[in-house]
Every structure is written in structure tokens, then in C-alpha cells.
Amino acid sequence: MAEGEQTRRGRSTPAVLYTWAGAIVALFALSALLSFIAVQTLSSTGDRIQMSTGPVLISTQGLVASIAEADAANTAVFLSGIDGGDEDVSQRRLYESAVARAPEQIEDISSGIGDNELTHDALKDVAQQLTAYAGVVEQARLSNANGLPGATGLLTDSLDLSGGANGMLANANEVTERTRNQFNDDVNAGRASVLIAVVALAATLLVLVIAQARLKKLTHRRISLGLVAASMCVLILGSWIGAAAVLRANDLSQATDEGFGDIAIAAQLQTAAFEYKTAETNAIIEEDASQLPDASIIDDIEIQLTTLANSADSQRERAQADAVRTRWQSYLETSNTIAGDVRSGNFDDARSLVAGEGNQRFTGFNTTAEALVLANQDQFNGSVANATARLNQLSFAAILLPLIGAVAAWLGYRPRINEYY
Amino acid sequence: MSPRRFPPRTLHPLHSRRTFLAGAGALGAGAFLASCGASAASSERPVDGFANLTVVNWAEYLPLDLLPQITEDIGSRTIDYREEYVDNVSGFDEIIAPQLGDGGTPNFDLIVPTQWLAGRMIDRGWAEALPLEIIPNHVNLDPRFMTNDFDRGSRFQMPWQGGMTGISYDPAETNGEISSIEQLFDTTNSALRGRVGLIGEMREAVGLAMLANGDDPARPTFDAASAGVDLLIDLAGAGHFQSVVFDDFVGELTSGRLAATMAWSGQAAALQLDSPQFEFVIPDEGAISWFDTMVIPKNAVAFAAAAGWMNWAYDPVNAAQISAFNLYVCPVLGTQDALRSLGGFEATLADNPLIFPDTETRNRLSTWGSLDLDAELEIEARFDALTEQIGFAN
Incomplete structure (x- = not known):
């Protein structure tokens, strides 16, 4: 074949049409790939939030509540058993139940945090401290029952292991913080890939529009139904991905603000309250009024209670937040009496109050705060489930719609018999 | 034991627009609209249902002459109070499971199983989350009843009596x-x-x-x-x-x-x-x-009235009347004071360890x-x- 004829055939209308059709199909293939990657990225991070990050956040707060409950109950058991008194068996059972629950929560957290070594390390510390804590509690109990010296020192050690600066609560909070960062990363993941996919789809649509114009010029066809169908496929897929990504982001934002936000506040509240109670207990067992909790802790707790109430987004949540405040104030009433007893050197009355009414009221506060966390867990899970549902069938669509579009474009753009010769 | 049969439940096979759209096509406009239209799942049921309240309880747990007062106080039209709960086995087999097992609408709005059975109901999703906004007296719940593993903080049930x-x-x-x-x-x-x-x-x-x-x-x-x-x-x-x-x-x-x-x-x-x-x-x-506990079954019609009943029972003055009648363990804080203020026989109950167990009694339970x-x-x-x-x- 002569070179001139080859060039002429290469530039012939059918050849140009085939080239355009091939390019469009290639563009569809690229769009399908990028769309699929985007959807998969969103989907996998959504799954991680639903199956891992979310449950870890909740279990960590459950662990904090269990530690607080165990410690409050153990303190009551110890103080009731001082000087040959009868140990409070019901509080001992509560302690045992809380201590038995904690390893299960640690296991739940461990199975959900994936391969993040630093989080595993913090969790391992909590597990080791829990074992040590249970041991020290038993030692303190035995010493207390036998009137041995050093029993109160052992109780102080147990308090340090649970609520101290490097204690279980601090490590649990570290797990929370790391998981929260992971959650934020997961929420933001996939944005770039969605943007790339949408740009690719927009480019494909632009090429299809140009192709329609070229086709009209080359063949005098008024409109190619194939190209129109292909354009519709691109338009649907692009809108679908865009809408799903935006709505998913809204759902996750709602999960963050209305679910996790309240969980985080409740966690801070529980930790601060626990810190308060630990200081109170220390003041009694050391018989030292200077160790009574600082007023600034109460101020912090008040701020958190107010934040919790203000962040309520329904009447029910507000009622729950109000219940937490009422339970806290009820505990604080007893605590003020205890502080008065400590200041006036009336330690027997103080011990009796801490072991009885004070402990009960603190338990009321702690479980009410925990109930609020659990209610927000439902809200959090609901929003995350909605975010995941936004992507239903989108992976399938990301392959199928470009495929249909490519076939339609090919059929719409290919030369027709006897159209040009 | 006298097994009792409840009338057959009316079935309501609901096919919402959303479920129709979601299932209409594997792909296309239906699924697209479904993904856009998903609404936030919420465990919160709107507060409605002050209609006729039906309560299923154990016998001799409530002085029946209080019913008119309760009806008036909670704003329900009528209260159908049935002392038909005989034991937990028949209660589950003949009342709870047949009514709630297939997700339908139960013909009662409040039931009082023992705590372990309430735990099973909650576990199976057969209990409504309590609308705390209309149960302000929930704060009167004795914390000793709030530490159950099956319902920490008592979100789905409120003890009637222990x-x-x-x-x-x-x-x-x-x-x-x-x-x-x-x-x-x-x-x-x-x-x-x-x-x-x-x-x-x-x-x-x-x-x-x-x-x-x-x-x-x-x-x-x-x-x-x-x-x-x-x-x-x-x-x-x-x-x-x-x-x-x-x-x-x-x-x-x-x-x-x-x-x-x-x-x-x-x-x-x-x-x-x-x-x-x-x-x-x-x-x-x-x-x-043990304790028997009030549960609002899932999809209860008189949801709000049931919550109103709970709130009524957790007013210490009302709780005092209930405790003075049935002499069981009272889960409501403040009831001892309410009994004392009544004087006479009621006042003597305030120090009865069978109603308000002291530490010594609790230690033996x-x-x-x-x-x-x-x-x-x-x-x-x-x-x-x-x-x-x-x-x-x-």
C-alpha cells in the first residue's frame, strides 16, 4: 500500500470515528477504574468506622466506667471493713463484677484497634495494671481484715494504679485519643479519590459532548442516541458518587458531633469525677484534709456538665444530661458533708458516709453517665450505618454504568454501513 | 399455674416507600434515590401514644383503687390493668414471645417481667428505649438497681419492686x-x-x-x-x-x-x-x-402513657402507697421519708429491712x-x- 493512501485512509471519516470511539471507550474504562477505587476507599473506611473505630471508642468508655465503678466499690468495701467492721458484701460483688467486665472490654478494644502498635502498647499497659490492681486490692483487703499495718498504704497504691497520673484511666484515655485520631483520619479518607473520579467523569462527559458535535459535523447525524445514553450514564454515576460522598460526609459529621462528641464529653466528665472521688478517698485514708479535692475540679465538672447539656440535640438527650447533673449534685451533697467531717477530724463518720451513701450516689452518677454514653453510641452507630448505606450498590454501579456507557458510545459513534462511501 | 391466652395480634405488614425503593432495583434510580434518601437511624421513638394504656403485671402488686388516680395523673384515656403475669416461663411463652417475636404491635404497653427476662427482651430488641424526657422521676431510681450488666444505667427498664x-x-x-x-x-x-x-x-x-x-x-x-x-x-x-x-x-x-x-x-x-x-x-x-421490672415493649401503642405510668410510680409519694400495699423491696429513693410522713402503720414500714434492706440484710442476699x-x-x-x-x- 502506498504511503499516501495509508495516510488518506488513516484520516478517512470511518477511521476518525473508530479512533474517537476507541478513545471514548478507553476514557470510560479509566473512569470506571477511578470511580471504583473512590467507592472502595469510602467503603473500606466506612466499614472500619462501623466495625472497628466506633466500637473501640465505646468500649474504651465502658472500660473507664468499669474502672471507676470497681474503684468506688472497692473503696467502700475497704472502708466498711476497717477496724474489724463487716465488709459490705454487695459492694464487693459490684467490685468483682466490674473487675470481671474490664478484661472483656480490653479484649473488645484489642480486637478492634487493628495493627496500631502504640495503641496496643497503651492497652497492654491497662491490662497489666488491671492485673496488678486486682492483686493489690486483694492484698489490701487481706491486710485490712487481719488488722495488719500498711493496709491503707495498699489501698492508696490501688488508687494510684487506677486513677494515678500513669494509671489505668490515663492509659485508657490515651487509647481514646489515638482512636479518635484514627476516626478523624477515616472520616477524611477518600476525599481525594472521589474528587479525581468526579473530575475524570466530568472529562468523559466533556469528551462525549465534543464527540456529539464532531459526529454531527462528520456525518450530518443530528443526534446520536448512543452518545446521549453514554452521557446519561456518566451523569448518573457522577451525580451518584458526588451525592453519596457529600451525604456520607454529613452523616459522619453528625456521628462525630452528636454521637462521639457527647461520648467524649461524658468520658472527660467521668474521668474528672473519678479524680475527685480518688482525692476524697485519699484524704480520708490519710486522715489529711489538705488532700481533699480541689475546688477547681468541681468547676471543671460543672463546665463539662454544661457543655453536655448544651450539646444535647433532642429533648431526650437533654433529659439524660440533666439526669447526669442531678446525680452528680446528689453525690456532691454527700461529698460536702464528708469534707466537713474530714476537716473537723470526724473520720469515722466520713468513712461511713463514703462507704455507704457516698458510694451509692457516685455509682448513680457513674452509671447515668454510662447510660448517656450508651445512648449516644446508638446515635453514633445509626449515623455511621447511614453513611455506609449511602454507598449501597455504588461499587457495582461504578463498573456497570461505565460499561453500559462505553457500549452505548461505541454503538453510537461507530460508522454506519454506506454512510461515507 | 393457669396459662392465659391473649387475643391474636393484628398484623400490619408495612411496606414503606423507602423499603420499596431500596428493593425495587439492583441498580439505577431506585438505589440512587435510596442512597440519597437514607435518614438518620434513631433509637428515639417520638413521644406520642397517650391512648388507652394496657398494663400486664403480677397479682397483688398494686392497690387497684389507685387506678382512677393513676389514669387521671398520667393523662391516659383508660387503663386496662391485667394481673395476668403468673410466672416468667408462661409470661415469656404465652405473652411476650407470641406478641413480640415477629416484630408486630403488642396488645399491651407495659409488662413487668423479672430482671433476667427483661434482659433477654432487651437483648432481642423487644424493649423500647425509655423516653427520659417524660420520666423525670427516673433520677429517683436507687443506684443499686442501675448496675446490671444487661442494662447499665437502666435505659430500657425501671424496676417495679424487688x-x-x-x-x-x-x-x-x-x-x-x-x-x-x-x-x-x-x-x-x-x-x-x-x-x-x-x-x-x-x-x-x-x-x-x-x-x-x-x-x-x-x-x-x-x-x-x-x-x-x-x-x-x-x-x-x-x-x-x-x-x-x-x-x-x-x-x-x-x-x-x-x-x-x-x-x-x-x-x-x-x-x-x-x-x-x-x-x-x-x-x-x-x-x-431479684426484682420485677417495667418494660415498654417494642411498638407499644400507648408508649407515652406507659412512660407516664413509670414516672408516676417513681414519685416517692406514690411509691410509698405501692410499697405499703405489697411490702416488697422499694427501688425508689425518697420513699422512706414519704412513708414516715404518712405516719401510723406506713411509718413503721420505713425501717422494715424487707422493704428497705440494710447493709446487714443485703450482705446475705x-x-x-x-x-x-x-x-x-x-x-x-x-x-x-x-x-x-x-x-x-x-
């Missing part, structure tokens, strides 16, 4: 005092042979047997619970039990058919008021504590812990077979 299962007996009929389970189970005591009542709730009867064996019902193992059932089977084989009893133990004792029985504290205390010769004791080995469900079902099956063998009181 109780203890101990021993009730007539000293004139038992050849003297009975202060322990060992004495209750003493087959050499001829006065007791064939004249002892076995309480029909597995966790209480087996729990007491476990205490007799030196095991802890608060932390049951399958082996320990099995040993408890074995002990009861041996006693039944020796002809020790007269019958299986529930709240009918009172009639069986007063008629003289029973000399001694496992008994519920409230009714035993009420019996003592009428017939002081009867004793109720927490055995030396300990007693079993165990609440049945949780067993693996399969293990628990096996123990239940063995216990049910035993009760069938012994027979129920007439």
Missing part, C-alpha cells in the same frame, strides 16, 4: 424453728416430709439449693447449678416437696398443706400481718434477691448471675421437668 426468696413457715407445723436451707431440706424431719413448697422460678429454687451446697448463685457455673438441680431432684425423689408454688404459697401455708416453703418476701410479710404465727426468714446460707445461655436453657429444661414431676399447687 424481693427476696427465703423461707416462710409455721413453727407449730415444723417441729420448731427453721433458720437455714439445710433445715428446710432436712428429710429426717418427719414434720416436713411431703409438706415443703418448691418455688416455681428456677433461678430462685436452684439458687437456694446452690447456697445449700455452698455455691454462689451470683456467679453460677453449669456444674454448680446442675448440682443444685440434682439436690432438688433428690429431695423430690425422697417425697420432700408437696408442690410447686408461686404466689399461691400463702394459701398453701394457711391451709396447712405446706408446713414450710420457699417464699417471696412481700407476700410472706403480708401473711405475717394477718397471721403472726407464720415466720419469714432469710436463711443462714443466704437468700435470693445473692442475685442470680448470668450463665451461658445454652447452659441456662439446659438448667431450665431440667428444672421444668422437675416441676412437672412434682406438680403445681391447686
Whole structure:
């Protein structure tokens, strides 16, 4: 074949049409790939939030509540058993139940945090401290029952292991913080890939529009139904991905603000309250009024209670937040009496109050705060489930719609018999 | 036991637009719209349903003359109060499961199972989350009732009354005092042979047997619970039990058919008021504590009225009237003061350890812990077979 004829055939209308059709199909293939990657990225991070990050956040707060409950109950058991008194068996059972629950929560957290070594390390510390804590509690109990010296020192050690600066609560909070960062990363993941996919789809649509114009010029066809169908496929897929990504982001934002936000506040509240109670207990067992909790802790707790109430987004949540405040104030009433007893050197009355009414009221506060966390867990899970549902069938669509579009474009753009010769 | 049948539930096969769209096509506009239209899932049910309230409770748990006052206070049109809850087995099999098992609308709005069964209802998603915004008196719930593993903080149920299962007996009929389970189970005591009542709730009867064996019902193992059932089977084989009893133990004792029985504290205390010769004791080995708790079933029609009922019951003044009537353990803070302010007989109840257990009493109580469900079902099956063998009181 002569070179001139080859060039002429290469530039012939059918050849140009085939080239355009091939390019469009290639563009569809690229769009399908990028769309699929985007959807998969969103989907996998959504799954991680639903199956891992979310449950870890909740279990960590459950662990904090269990530690607080165990410690409050153990303190009551110890103080009731001082000087040959009868140990409070019901509080001992509560302690045992809380201590038995904690390893299960640690296991739940461990199975959900994936391969993040630093989080595993913090969790391992909590597990080791829990074992040590249970041991020290038993030692303190035995010493207390036998009137041995050093029993109160052992109780102080147990308090340090649970609520101290490097204690279980601090490590649990570290797990929370790391998981929260992971959650934020997961929420933001996939944005770039969605943007790339949408740009690719927009480019494909632009090429299809140009192709329609070229086709009209080359063949005098008024409109190619194939190209129109292909354009519709691109338009649907692009809108679908865009809408799903935006709505998913809204759902996750709602999960963050209305679910996790309240969980985080409740966690801070529980930790601060626990810190308060630990200081109170220390003041009694050391018989030292200077160790009574600082007023600034109460101020912090008040701020958190107010934040919790203000962040309520329904009447029910507000009622729950109000219940937490009422339970806290009820505990604080007893605590003020205890502080008065400590200041006036009336330690027997103080011990009796801490072991009885004070402990009960603190338990009321702690479980009410925990109930609020659990209610927000439902809200959090609901929003995350909605975010995941936004992507239903989108992976399938990301392959199928470009495929249909490519076939339609090919059929719409290919030369027709006897159209040009 | 008298099984009661409820009218068949009306089925409402709802096909919402959303579910239709979601299922309409594997791909395309339907799925696209479904993904855009998903609304935030919420566990919060809107507060509505002040319609006719239906409450299913155990017998003799509420003074019925309070019903008009309750109806007025909570704003319900009517209250259909049914004392049809006889025991937890029939309660589950004949009332709860048939009504709630397929996600339909129950024909009752409030039910009062024992705490372990409430736990199962919650676990199966058969209980509504409590609308705390219309139950402000929830803050009066005694924290001791809020630490259950099945519902931390009491989000799905509010205890109606607690109780203890101990021993009730007539000293004139038992050849003297009975202060322990060992004495209750003493087959050499001829006065007791064939004249002892076995309480029909597995966790209480087996729990007491476990205490007799030196095991802890608060932390049951399958082996320990099995040993408890074995002990009861041996006693039944020796002809020790007269019958299986529930709240009918009172009639069986007063008629003289029973000399001694496992008994519920409230009714035993009420019996003592009428017939002081009867004793109720927490055995030396300990007693079993439990509580019956108010649950709003999923999809209850009079949802808000049911919550109103709960709120009413948690007003200490109202709780005082309930406790003064049934003499069971009161879960409402402030009720002691309310009873004292009433004076007279009611005021004496404020210091009754059967209604407000002190530390010493609480230290002698165990609440049945949780067993693996399969293990628990096996123990239940063995216990049910035993009760069938012994027979129920007439």
C-alpha cells in the first residue's frame, strides 16, 4: 500500500470515528477504574468506622466506667471493713463484677484497634495494671481484715494504679485519643479519590459532548442516541458518587458531633469525677484534709456538665444530661458533708458516709453517665450505618454504568454501513 | 399455674416507600434515590401514644383503687390493668414471645417481667428505649438497681419492686424453728416430709439449693447449678416437696398443706400481718434477691402513657402507697421519708429491712448471675421437668 493512501485512509471519516470511539471507550474504562477505587476507599473506611473505630471508642468508655465503678466499690468495701467492721458484701460483688467486665472490654478494644502498635502498647499497659490492681486490692483487703499495718498504704497504691497520673484511666484515655485520631483520619479518607473520579467523569462527559458535535459535523447525524445514553450514564454515576460522598460526609459529621462528641464529653466528665472521688478517698485514708479535692475540679465538672447539656440535640438527650447533673449534685451533697467531717477530724463518720451513701450516689452518677454514653453510641452507630448505606450498590454501579456507557458510545459513534462511501 | 391466652395480634405488614425503593432495583434510580434518601437511624421513638394504656403485671402488686388516680395523673384515656403475669416461663411463652417475636404491635404497653427476662427482651430488641424526657422521676431510681450488666444505667427498664426468696413457715407445723436451707431440706424431719413448697422460678429454687451446697448463685457455673438441680431432684425423689408454688404459697401455708416453703418476701410479710404465727426468714446460707421490672415493649401503642405510668410510680409519694400495699423491696429513693410522713402503720414500714434492706440484710442476699445461655436453657429444661414431676399447687 502506498504511503499516501495509508495516510488518506488513516484520516478517512470511518477511521476518525473508530479512533474517537476507541478513545471514548478507553476514557470510560479509566473512569470506571477511578470511580471504583473512590467507592472502595469510602467503603473500606466506612466499614472500619462501623466495625472497628466506633466500637473501640465505646468500649474504651465502658472500660473507664468499669474502672471507676470497681474503684468506688472497692473503696467502700475497704472502708466498711476497717477496724474489724463487716465488709459490705454487695459492694464487693459490684467490685468483682466490674473487675470481671474490664478484661472483656480490653479484649473488645484489642480486637478492634487493628495493627496500631502504640495503641496496643497503651492497652497492654491497662491490662497489666488491671492485673496488678486486682492483686493489690486483694492484698489490701487481706491486710485490712487481719488488722495488719500498711493496709491503707495498699489501698492508696490501688488508687494510684487506677486513677494515678500513669494509671489505668490515663492509659485508657490515651487509647481514646489515638482512636479518635484514627476516626478523624477515616472520616477524611477518600476525599481525594472521589474528587479525581468526579473530575475524570466530568472529562468523559466533556469528551462525549465534543464527540456529539464532531459526529454531527462528520456525518450530518443530528443526534446520536448512543452518545446521549453514554452521557446519561456518566451523569448518573457522577451525580451518584458526588451525592453519596457529600451525604456520607454529613452523616459522619453528625456521628462525630452528636454521637462521639457527647461520648467524649461524658468520658472527660467521668474521668474528672473519678479524680475527685480518688482525692476524697485519699484524704480520708490519710486522715489529711489538705488532700481533699480541689475546688477547681468541681468547676471543671460543672463546665463539662454544661457543655453536655448544651450539646444535647433532642429533648431526650437533654433529659439524660440533666439526669447526669442531678446525680452528680446528689453525690456532691454527700461529698460536702464528708469534707466537713474530714476537716473537723470526724473520720469515722466520713468513712461511713463514703462507704455507704457516698458510694451509692457516685455509682448513680457513674452509671447515668454510662447510660448517656450508651445512648449516644446508638446515635453514633445509626449515623455511621447511614453513611455506609449511602454507598449501597455504588461499587457495582461504578463498573456497570461505565460499561453500559462505553457500549452505548461505541454503538453510537461507530460508522454506519454506506454512510461515507 | 393457669396459662392465659391473649387475643391474636393484628398484623400490619408495612411496606414503606423507602423499603420499596431500596428493593425495587439492583441498580439505577431506585438505589440512587435510596442512597440519597437514607435518614438518620434513631433509637428515639417520638413521644406520642397517650391512648388507652394496657398494663400486664403480677397479682397483688398494686392497690387497684389507685387506678382512677393513676389514669387521671398520667393523662391516659383508660387503663386496662391485667394481673395476668403468673410466672416468667408462661409470661415469656404465652405473652411476650407470641406478641413480640415477629416484630408486630403488642396488645399491651407495659409488662413487668423479672430482671433476667427483661434482659433477654432487651437483648432481642423487644424493649423500647425509655423516653427520659417524660420520666423525670427516673433520677429517683436507687443506684443499686442501675448496675446490671444487661442494662447499665437502666435505659430500657425501671424496676417495679424487688424481693427476696427465703423461707416462710409455721413453727407449730415444723417441729420448731427453721433458720437455714439445710433445715428446710432436712428429710429426717418427719414434720416436713411431703409438706415443703418448691418455688416455681428456677433461678430462685436452684439458687437456694446452690447456697445449700455452698455455691454462689451470683456467679453460677453449669456444674454448680446442675448440682443444685440434682439436690432438688433428690429431695423430690425422697417425697420432700408437696408442690410447686408461686404466689399461691400463702394459701398453701394457711391451709396447712405446706408446713414450710420457699417464699417471696412481700407476700410472706403480708401473711405475717394477718397471721403472726407464720415466720419469714432469710436463711443462714443466704437468700435470693431479684426484682420485677417495667418494660415498654417494642411498638407499644400507648408508649407515652406507659412512660407516664413509670414516672408516676417513681414519685416517692406514690411509691410509698405501692410499697405499703405489697411490702416488697422499694427501688425508689425518697420513699422512706414519704412513708414516715404518712405516719401510723406506713411509718413503721420505713425501717422494715424487707422493704428497705440494710447493709446487714443485703450482705446475705445473692442475685442470680448470668450463665451461658445454652447452659441456662439446659438448667431450665431440667428444672421444668422437675416441676412437672412434682406438680403445681391447686
